[in-house]
Amino acid sequence: MEFFPAPLEKLVEQFARLPGIGGKSAQRLAFHVLGLPEDEAAEFAEAILNAKRNVTCCPACQNFTAGGLCPICASPKRDASTICVVADPRDVAAIERSREYNGHYHVLHGVISPMNHVGPDDLSIKSLVERVAKGDVTEVIMATNPDTEGEATAMYISRLLRPMEVKVTRLAYGVPVGSQLEYADEVTLSRALEGRQEI
Numbered sequence: 001m002e003f004f005p006a007p008l009e010k011l012v013e014q015f016a017r018l019p020g021i022g023g024k025s026a027q028r029l030a031f032h033v034l035g036l037p038e039d040e041a042a043e044f045a046e047a048i049l050n051a052k053r054n055v056t057c058c059p060a061c062q063n064f065t066a067g068g069l070c071p072i073c074a075s076p077k078r079d080a081s082t083i084c085v086v087a088d089p090r091d092v093a094a095i096e097r098s099r100e101y102n103g104h105y106h107v108l109h110g111v112i113s114p115m116n117h118v119g120p121d122d123l124s125i126k127s128l129v130e131r132v133a134k135g136d137v138t139e140v141i142m143a144t145n146p147d148t149e150g151e152a153t154a155m156y157i158s159r160l161l162r163p164m165e166v167k168v169t170r171l172a173y174g175v176p177v178g179s180q181l182e183y184a185d186e187v188t189l190s191r192a193l194e195g196r197q198e199i
C-alpha cells in the first residue's frame with residue numbers, strides 16, 4: 001500500500017527503522033528531507049557515511065573516537081590510575097559534563113542481559129581486566145546504570161577484579177533506581193561520584 005512514489009516510500013521506510021520513530025514521524029522527516037536544498041541533503045547523507053566510516057573505538061578505553069587513542073586516553077592531564085566503567089559512550093559525555101572527574105574511562109558497549117542474549121563476552125570486559133592487570137590502576141569506579149542489569153554487570157565485574165590489588169567502587173546514586181545515568185543532571189552526577197563507596 002504505497003501512497004508515495006517509490007523513492008520517497010523508501011526514504012520513509014529508512015526513517016521508520018530508526019529507534020523511537022513511528023510511521024507518522026517517519027513521513028514527516030522524509031518530507032522534510034525532500035524539501036531540503038540539494039547541498040543540504042548531500043551534507044546530511046554524507047554525515048551518515050562519514051560517521052560510519054570514521055568513528056572507531058579507542059584501543060584503550062573502547063570509547064568512540066576518530067582513529068587512534070581517544071582525546072581522554074591521550075591527555076597527559078588525565079589521571080590514569082582511576083578507571084570509570086560505563087555502559088555507553090553517552091555516559092562518558094554525561095560524566096564529562098559534570099566536570100567532576102579527571103580519570104580515565106572504560107566503555108563496555110552494553111550491559112549483561114540474559115533476556116537480550118548479551119553475555120560478558122559480548123562486552124569489552126576482557127580488555128578492562130587486561131588494563132587493570134597491568135597494575136597501574138588503583139581504583140575502578142563502576143558507573144553502570146542503577147537498574148537490575150547495570151547492578152548485575154557491576155557485581156560481575158567487581159568479582160572479576162577482586163583478586164587484583166585494586167579498589168572497586170560504585171557510584172552513590174541520588175537518583176531513583178531504574179533511572180539512567182545519561183539523563184542525570186550534573187549536580188546529581190557530581191554527588192554520585194563524590195559519595196562513591198567500595199563494593
Ligand SMILES: [Zn+2]
Nearest residue numbers: 058061070073
Ligand atoms: Zn580512550
